[in-house]
Every structure is written in C-alpha cells, then in structure tokens.
Amino acid sequence: MANNPDDLKPRFTDIQSQTWFDRVLPGWTRPFTRLMRLDRPIGTYLLYIPGLWGVLLAALASRNAADVDAGIAGDGASLLRVLWIGGLLFVGSIIMRGAGCVINDMWDRDLDRQVERTAGRPLASGAVSLRQAGLFLALLLGLGLLILLQMRPLGILLGVVSLLPVVLYPLAKRVTDYPQAVLGLTFNFGALIGWAAISNEVSPAMVLLYLGCWAWTFGYDTIYAHQDKADDAIIGVRSTALAFGGNSKLAIRLSYIVALVLWFLSLALVADGLPFWISLFGLIAIGARMMAQVQRTDLDSPTDSLRAFKGEQWTGWIWAAVLVLALVLAG
Template identity: 45%
Template sequence: MFNTKDTGPVADAVKRHWVDTKLPPGLRPFARLARWERPIGWRLLLWPCLWSLSLASNASGAAIPNLWYMILFFVGAVAMRGAGCTYNDLIDKDIDGQVERTRSRPIPSGQISSKQAKIFLGLQALTGLAVLLQFNTFSIVLGVSSLAVVAAYPFMKRITDWPQFVLGLAFSWGALMGWAVVFGSLSLAPILLYCGGIAWTIGYDTIYAHQDKEDDALVGVRSTARLFGEKTKQALYMLYGAAVVFFASAFWLAGSGPLAFAGLAVGAFHLLQQIRVLDIDDGDQCLSLFKSNSTFGLFLFAGLVLDGIAAYFLQ
C-alpha cells in the first residue's frame, strides 16, 4: 500500500507543512490525499457538530457540552473529511488532471494508484464507523444516512449549477448529529440549525469556487460561482442572511440565552465583512475569505458554550 512516489506538494497545498517535513516520504501522498495539511476542511465539517452538541446541551440544562462527544466528533470529522476527499479525487481524477490547481494532486499526478486510494478510503471510513458506533442507535442510523448525500456530491458538478447545495447537505449533517447523540431524536431546532448550515456552506463554497471558474468553464464543471457570476455579492447577502435567520430561529426554539445570540451577532458581522471586501477575481483573496469561515464557526460555538455556562450558574 505504501509503495508510492513523492513528487512534491500539491500546487494549492500549504507549503512546508508538517506533512512535507515530518512524515516519511511514503506516507506523504496519502496525507495529501486526505488534505491533512489543510485543516480548514475538517474544521468546517466539525463546527456544525459542535454547534448542535452545544445547543442540545443548553436545552438539556448542562453547563458545557459532553467532552467525550466533542473528541469523537473531532476524530470523526478528520476521518470522514479525509475519506470524502479521497472519494472525490477518485471520481474526479480525469477532471483534476485538466485543472491547473488540482493536476498535481496525488492521483492525477501518479503519486498514488487508484487501488491504493481505495484501500486508504476504506481505512478512513472504518475509523468513521468506529466513532459512529459509540453513539445511540438513532444517531448511528442518522449518521449512516448521510452516506447517500456524500456519495452523490462528486457527480453534482456535472449535472447541476448547484453542487454547493449538495455539499451543504453533507457538510452540515453534524447540525443534526450533535442534537441526536444527546436526545436520541430530532426536533425543529436542529433542523433549522441544519438549514442554516446549508445556506452558510453554499455561501462559503461559492467564494471558494471562484478560484477555479475559468478552468471549470473549460472542462464543463458547473458551480454557483459560475451561476452567480458578477451577482455573487448579492447572492451571498441572501445566503448568509438566510443562514443567520435560521441559526437565530434554532437558538430561540432551543431556549438559548443572550450570549448565544451575541456570538451569532459577532459571526454575522464577520460574514458581512467577507461580502464587503470580496473580489471574485482575486483567487488568493477568495481562498483566504473561504478559510475565515472557521472563525465564524468559532464565534457561534463560543457564544453557545458561554451561554450554557452562564445559564447553569445563574439558575
């Protein structure tokens, strides 16, 4: 499995990262395939899990979210994000070979064979399954249900202008999971949180997709970046605005207090600043703004946790 060739880092990867400086050469292509040098992906996958877990904790009267569940969600987010990237690269290997930013990825560049990538995919999926089995039966069934959306996503860019919507369905699934592991069921609050996560994901991935819009047009890949074009800012106002409304509604239904809404207000200002400064023709800036959405996730999480602590000690 580890008979690989290290031909150097991927073009759009972080340079001089621990993957390239610390790992043995034979493991580096696998780490690049899972995007270990780019933590933004698992962070964006993790935040909805932690929001939902915190929201459920607040609703149940707990001071802080369950730390063991937080650790499990972290491991699951890293494993499943890596599995998703591996699966996506297997499906897109021919397209990636035609796009400047992605042609140096491990599979199209020949660092890893498709067979090796499939074995690695299986190992990461098994890790995710091991995490999932730590939860209640309802959560296990709910988690497994997400695989249909994950499996469909790589094909969406070929058939619809809205692949970012399907990405939102997959990346926001944790907004359901956190609540489910606490209560063993769902209610309207986590569903609204999930809807907010979808709108937020469409927004930030539209910004990300503007990096590749010229190459995407040449190879026939569709995206909301190409769909919105020069009207991207207007679309982001609607998407981010909808996300904030959905989040606020979820907080209200779950009985969250003022600190949760304060965190959301700070986060909303952060999203507004993204839109204000966005230059859709500046690829480096688009990448930077995309990454800044992890800060938005932190604002929401911090507000929910502080609100839970305050409510517990003031009751």
C-alpha cells in the same frame, strides 16, 4: 531554448508544502496525508463546527428551564458527555473529511488534471493509484464506523445516511449548476449527529440548525468555487460561481441572511434568559463579520477567494465560544 515565461510562474495551488506532517511522518505517507487534505485543515474545521454547534445547542436545550421542569433533561447533556462527544466528532471530522476527499478525487481525477489548482493532487498526478486510493478509503471508512458506533442509535442512523450525499456530490458538479447545494447537505450532517448524540431525538431546533448550516455552506463554497471558475468554464464543471456570475455577492449575502435567521430560530427554541441574549449577541457579531467578509472579497482573485473561504472558520469558532459561555451560565 529559452524558457516560456509562463512556465516560470508559480502554479496556483492550495497544496501546502513542508507541513509538520512532511517533517514528522515517513515519506511514503505523504501522498496519503495529502489525499485526505491533512495539509489543509480548513475543511476539517468547517466540517466539525456544525457538529460542535449541534452538541452545544442540544446541551443548552437540556438545561432550558421548561425542559427541566418537564423532566426532559437527562444525563445526555452532562459535561463529561458534551466533552466526549465533542472530541469524538473532531476525530470523526478528520477521518470523514479525508474519506470524502478520497471519494471526490476518485471521481474527479481526470478533471483535476485540467485545473491548475488541483493538478498536483495525488490521484491526478499519479502519486497514488486508484487501487491504493480505494484501499485507503476502506481504511478511513472503517475508522469512521468505529467512531460512529460510540454515538446513540439516532446518531448512528444519521451517520450512515450521510454517506449518500458524500458519494453524490462529485456527480452533482457534472449535472447541476448548484453543486454547492448538495455539498451543504453533505457537509453539515454533523449538526444532526452531534445534536442526536446528546438528545437522541429529532427536534425542530435541530433541523433549523442543519438548514442554517446548509445555507452557510452554500454561501462560503460559492466563494471557494470562484478560485476555479476560469478552468471550470473550459472543462465543463458546473458551479454556483459560474451560475451566479456577477450576481455572486448578492447570492452569498442572501445565503448568509437565511443562515442567520435559521440559526436565530434554532437558538430561540432552546435557550432563554441570559444564555439566550449572550448567544444572540454572538450571532449578531458573526453576522456582521460574514457580511463584511463578502464586501471586501475580490471574487476574481483566486488568492482572495481562498483567503475569504478560509476565514469562515472564525464564524464558526466565535459562535462556538459564545455558546460554551452560554452553556456555563445556564448551569
């Protein structure tokens, strides 16, 4: 019997093959590294970046001349602590992004089997059992707790609260056309935790940063959702890609504009002088990049949508680098 030509086409998937994990780690670990998406670090980067911004902006706030005069600045923003918290947040992002992926795949394992891009995931394919996934999740959460306990009290509280939207996000895809709004709440708690790890207090600038990151996630995850819109429409999974349809680019642009305005307001509250102007220049630069990215992306192409989604990490890294420079100049 002749093969169906469709069977010969490579399956569209974002699962990476022959990563360094596959070459270095024992074979039995492969399903678990893929379950926590170690082969696709983009999610870890996008989870980490808001936390890194939070640390850097909180440190800038502590160096603001008005704060120093008022005696507010303290050892929470020392260089050693900034580096320590930045490192902890990175490790925590790997662990908690992995935990979030396990939770998501436990919820979605039956749906994932029906979507081309996700059918090869370990739970959907049967490479990992539900019981094994549950035990692995417990291990990841335990490691995440150890990281969280290194934070200040407010950061610990925020870390515990962040688990609620993590659990609710997979459900949101079934009950609302806007699950990306729930993901934004989940994915950006690092901004709050990172800020609190430096200042141990809630501030308007901290909340503005978080809300700006929420709008950013709403935009870039709408791009991500366009990869699966054909399958999602068939199996009943809801998303902003389907809700906005042909108006998706407008919605993404508006989300990005909201993000940029909120980030500007947060910056204006914590920095002045040369550090402020350098940070503002960086903000303008990433804003131009974000808009250009939307313009050139073909949302009807899963490959191009994935490329654009992955590219948003550079928005984060560029502004983080600018904030580091501003922090150095602030002294």
